[in-house]
Amino acid sequence: xxxxxxxxxxxxxxxxxxxxxxxxxxxxxxxxxxxxxxxxxxxxxxxxxxxxxxxxxxxxxxxxxxxxxxxxxxxxxxxxxxxxxxxxxxxxxxxxxxxxxxxxxxxxxxxxxxxxxxxxxxxxxxxxxxxxxxxxxxxxxxxxxxxxxxxxxxxxxxxxxxxxxxxxxxxxxxxxxxxxxxxxxxxxxxxxxxxxxxxxxxxxxxxxxxxxxxxxxxxxxxxxxxxxxxxxxxxxxxxxxxxxxxxxxxxxxxxxxxxxxxxxxxxxxxxxxxxxxxxxxxxxxxxxxxxxxxxxxxxxxxxxxxx
Amino acid sequence: xxxxxxxxxxxxxxxxxxxxxxxxxxxxxxxxxxxxxxxxxxxxxxxxxxxxxxxxxxxxxxxxxxxxxxxxxxxxxxxxxxxxxxxxxxxxxxxxxxxxxxxxxxxxxxxxxxxxxxxxxxxxxxxxxxxxxxxxxxxxxxxxxxxxxxxxxxxxxxxxxxxxxxxxxxxxxxxxxxxxxxxxxxxxxxxxxxxxxxxxxxxxxxxxxxxxxxxxxxxxxxxxxxxxxxxxxxxxxxxxxxxxxxxxxxxxxxxxxxxxxxxxxxxxxxxxxxxxxxxxxxxxxxxxxxxxxxxxxxxxxxxxxxxxxxxxxxxxxxxxxxxxxxxxxxxxxxxxxxxxxxxxxxxxxxxxxxxxxxxxxx
Numbered sequence: 034x035x036x037x038x039x040x041x042x043x044x045x046x047x048x049x050x051x052x053x054x055x056x057x058x059x060x061x062x063x064x065x066x067x068x069x070x071x072x073x074x075x076x077x078x079x080x081x082x083x084x085x086x087x088x089x090x091x092x093x094x095x096x097x098x099x100x101x102x103x104x105x106x107x108x109x110x111x112x113x114x115x116x117x118x119x120x121x122x123x124x125x126x127x128x129x130x131x132x133x134x135x136x137x138x139x140x141x142x143x144x145x146x147x148x149x150x151x152x153x154x155x156x157x158x159x160x161x162x163x164x165x166x167x168x169x170x171x172x173x174x175x176x177x178x179x180x181x182x183x184x185x186x187x188x189x190x191x192x193x194x195x196x197x198x199x200x201x202x203x204x205x206x207x208x209x210x211x212x213x214x215x216x217x218x219x220x221x222x223x224x225x226x227x228x229x230x231x232x233x234x235x236x237x238x239x240x241x242x243x244x245x246x247x248x249x250x251x252x253x254x255x256x257x258x259x260x261x262x263x264x265x266x267x268x269x270x271x272x273x274x275x276x277x278x279x280x281x282x283x284x285x286x287x288x289x290x291x292x293x294x295x296x297x298x299x300x301x302x303x304x305x306x307x308x309x310x311x312x313x314x315x316x317x318x319x320x321x322x323x324x325x326x327x328x329x330x331x332x333x334x335x336x337x338x339x340x
Numbered sequence: 341x342x343x344x345x346x347x348x349x350x351x352x353x354x355x356x357x358x359x360x361x362x363x364x365x366x367x368x369x370x371x372x373x374x375x376x377x378x379x380x381x382x383x384x385x386x387x388x389x390x391x392x393x394x395x396x397x398x399x400x401x402x403x404x405x406x407x408x409x410x411x412x413x414x415x416x417x418x419x420x421x422x423x424x425x426x427x428x429x430x431x432x433x434x435x436x437x438x439x440x441x442x443x444x445x446x447x448x449x450x451x452x453x454x455x456x457x458x459x460x461x462x463x464x465x466x467x468x469x470x471x472x473x474x475x476x477x478x479x480x481x482x483x484x485x486x487x488x489x490x491x492x493x494x495x496x497x498x499x500x501x502x503x504x505x506x507x508x509x510x511x512x513x514x515x516x517x518x519x520x521x522x523x524x525x526x527x528x529x530x531x532x533x534x535x536x537x538x539x540x541x542x543x544x545x546x547x548x549x550x551x552x553x554x555x556x557x558x559x560x561x562x563x564x565x566x567x568x569x570x571x572x573x574x575x576x577x578x579x580x581x582x583x584x585x586x587x588x589x590x591x592x593x594x595x596x597x598x599x600x601x602x603x604x605x606x607x608x609x610x611x612x613x614x615x616x617x618x619x620x621x622x623x624x625x626x627x628x629x630x631x632x633x634x635x636x637x638x639x640x641x642x643x644x645x646x647x648x649x650x651x652x653x654x655x656x657x658x659x660x661x662x663x664x665x666x667x668x669x670x671x672x673x674x675x676x677x678x679x680x681x682x683x684x685x686x687x688x689x690x691x692x693x694x695x696x697x698x699x700x701x702x
Contacts, residue, residue, distance in 0.1 A: 040550035048543055138380055145382040146585050148567070244538040244564040246586060249380035251562075253537035284540070288547040291530045292497075294697050300533060 041289055042169055046177060047243055049281030051076070051235040051252075053180040055259035056266065056273040058231025061187050063263060065224040066204035066331035070126025071111055072232050073256025074133020079104040079233025081137040084240035084247045087149050096149075097176065097237055104233015105226045107133055112225040116218045119335045130256065138249040149245040152176060176238045181274070183231060188270040200224055204329030207336040217336045232256070265313050267327040279309075371611055373397060374431035375409040376422055378438035379536060385561030385580045386535070387411065389597040390437045390460075396600030397607050405607060415440025423448040427455045433610045435603065436460065445469060456615050458606060461506070463686070465617055472602060475623030476506075477513035477685070478653050479595030480557075481660035482631055482646050483577045484517030486592050487555045488525050489642040490575055491518075497548025498529045499541055499558040499565045503700040505688040507559050513660045514557060515694040521645065528553055529697050538564040549574055556590075566590060582632040593646075594632035601627050621682070625654045661685065666693040 055072050062069050082103030087096030111129050114120040152174035155161070160171040191197040200220060203210045207217045235255070240247055258280060266272035283305055290297055375394050379387035394407050408431065410422050419441050426434055427448060435458045436445045442462040449457045449469045457469040465471055487496050496518060500507050511529060518525045528551060530544040537560075545556050545565035549572050556576040558565040563586040569576035570587035578584070578594025602620065609615040623629040631650060634643050652658030661680035667673050667690045674680050691699050 037550045044543055044546045048539065138382060142382055145384055148586060239539065244542045244567060246563060246567060248384055248538060248562055249382040251538050253539065285543055288530050288544050292528050292547055292551040296698055
């Protein structure tokens with residue numbers, strides 16, 4: 034009975050990692066008051082860029098970097114449209130997803146049917162051989178470690194640095210932040226780029242490690258799940274990590290349960306994270322002081338200097 | 341406001357270009373054949389194979405035809421809109437290649453009595469709407485025989501999409517065939533409730549292997565389960581397309597949807613004026629279902645068993661659902677010596693004896 038626990042945990046880590054990247058990136062972006070609904074598009078473009086470069090140059094490092102750059106590139110378009118041209122953020126984000134899906138299938142057309150060997154896993158003699166904990170803690174690939182690091186990085190940045198304070202201030206009240214001399218546009222653009230790079234990394238993980246091949250639309254809605262996780266996490270990076278693993282865990286455990294012929298309707302299981310999100314939404318909209326505490330007050334509002 | 345206006349102009353320009361693409365190429369001579377696809381042509385599965393069928397028409401009939409396809413069409417009002425566009429822009433034969441296009445197809449067909457429609461996997465027909473589908477379970481039978489012979493752990497893992505008759509039929513055909521050559525074989529089923537989500541499909545395959553399966557079968561569209569099997573040193577069967585590239589060692593064979601011959605025939609029928617509304621449900625015999633080359637790792641005696649079944653199905657001496665067949669409760673559903681009727685196959689909503697899992701709750 035217990036011999037499947039370890040493989041199940043390893044599978045949960047794989048299933049959760051892309052969500053961690055995308056969700057934590059979006060937490061950062063939304064903290065600055067920007068709502069980018071284009072996560073799915075940035076992820077899928079990251080996936081094809083990483084895969085194409087990985088297959089062409091046979092380098093995992095180059096592949097990962099290109100995935101991040103491609104995600105950031107798409108985010109840059111979003112930034113230009115919403116920050117400089119003041120386009121509606123919701124509409125632009127949706128358009129970005131559609132654009133990303135189209136662009137990725139265009140680039141990916143000649144990569145259908147090719148395979149990538151996958152990412153090398155960390156192996157430290159003795160440590161990786163520790164029963165049970167060894168393969169979980171010391172036997173992952175670089176992107177898994179990077180995803181955990183990104184959570185701590187974003188958390189540290191937002192709550193422990195001066196720049197993080199500025200980002201949050203802009204997210205809460207961009208007019209006030211502007212009036213004391215901060216460039217709202219510049220800060221938001223940087224944050225949007227980082228969020229895009231993180232989404233791109235999430236996509237790279239899909240095409241390099243999770244299922245190392247390319248097929249169109251391979252993100253299959255993970256960008257939207259990440260978006261839901263942000264609300265579920267009430268804009269806290271640590272909780273986004275928790276939410277991603279909860280989501281991945283529920284998905285994998287219900288599959289194992291099916292294999293053991295335990296009948297829990299899979300539809301119920303896979304809708305749990307969404308139900309939790311709705312529940313959290315109900316909670317925070319019931320008590321307005323809580324909303325003020327967490328949700329950035331300027332979320333989704335475009336900034337125009339009023340002078 | 342200025343920006344709004346320029347954006348508006350831009351979108352108008354976009355529509356004009358699109359419309360030119362649609363109507364600009366109208367010429368009297370070649371027969372225009374249209375296709376609508378549920379997925380992207382690059383899915384390496386269901387839609388990919390339909391597109392191969394479209395390409396087969398072009399290859400076979402050359403300049404006498406002109407084909408158009410629209411991919412990623414949702415099974416909603418959008419389908420009717422796209423169909424209307426195709427029909428009104430001179431397409432005389434239109435293939436609608438997903439079950440969910442059934443009602444939109446019939447609706448649009450009523451408005452365009454001179455256009456012939458071909459709907460895949462549906463059951464509603466009219467004067468200018470035909471239906472067609474493949475007997476994929478015949479391929480499952482051949483695969484099931486190989487699986488029963490090749491498994492060492494006696495566990496076949498099955499990545500299933502939705503509990504609809506088409507998928508249930510595949511599971512039943514597999515286990516009946518596998519148990520006929522190996523009475524100890526069991527089947528483990530994981531429902532992923534999607535046709536296409538590479539990540540989820542891979543997760544299901546991993547879970548099945550972790551629980552002891554050494555042969556993976558799938559009824560989903562992406563090559564992810566095949567790739568997982570290859571990575572873990574297990575065996576698998578390709579689905580819809582030849583997935584050898586993703587599992588050169590793992591793929592024993594693949595059940596291939598081969599629409600080309602039918603598509604070419606129906607196009608010729610329209611050209612010759614002999615097209616009639618009918619239902620086509622064929623498999624290995626007509627080549628609508630074919631098997632990929634057997635992996636060299638399969639022993640000769642197993643290949644012989646598989647080939648005997650394949651040829652038997654083609655000449656009619658073998659039927660994958662030949663009685664006695666019992667359901668899970670042990671009640672006989674097909675009497676000894678009899679064959680399951682097409683009606684029973686099309687509406688199959690029970691597991692046969694040998695499947696240990698409970699039938700998925702509705």
